[in-house]
Amino acid sequence: MLQRIQTVYLLIAAGISGGLIFVFELWQTDDAEKVFAADVPIVLAGFLLSVLLSLVGIMSYKNRKSQFVLGRLNIILNFILLGFFVYRSLNLSGETAVSEKGIGMLLPIVSIVFLALANKAIKKDEDLVKSVDRLR
Template sequence: MLQRIQTIYLMLAAGASGGLIYAFYLWGLDDGTQVWAKDVNYVFAAFLTSAFFSVVAIFRYKNRKSQFMLGRLNIILNFILLGFFVYQSLISSGEFYGSEKGVGLFIPIISIVFLALANKAIKKDEDLVKSVDRLR
């Protein structure tokens, strides 16, 4: 059923991972250039993979366990991406390489929040189905 609340959360997570990378840059360099997600190939691939996992999870609504597993895998991927951004901001802090951090560094956090809410709703649905099965 596509009209469940986790579908909305997964669409928002896919929109954050796949759409916001074109609206916000990741960090700025000292010479004034801005680094976008599409400029760093593995970051771009990680964002698109995260969006792909969210879209695939939307259409796995008949199998809630695999939908939940895809959500967890996506959360792990976003934590890895967030860890890379924290590492990148720590090695480039100060006035050497670039002191301007962009809003795009927070996109994995937004995606993690929506994915956690989706997984909570999926778990709630699974518990409801199990409780109804016990009554039969």
């Protein structure tokens, strides 16, 4: 059933990971050059993998357990991206001019929030099905 609330949450997480990475910059270099996720191949691959996991999670709506596992993997992947951004921002301290961090570094946090909401709704559906099965 694609009309469940976790589908909306997963679509929002996919939209954040797939669309907003091209709108918001990750950071600016000391010569005021904006760096987007498309400029760093490993970051782009991480975000695109997050989109893929969200879309596969949406399409596996009949198997809620695998949908839940895909959501957890996606959360872990977004934590890895967030860790990379924190590492990158803390490693930029050796320069003489202070570089500006962009709002794009916060996109994994927003994505994690929506993925956690989706997993909560998936768990709620699974508990509801288990309670109905107990009554039979």
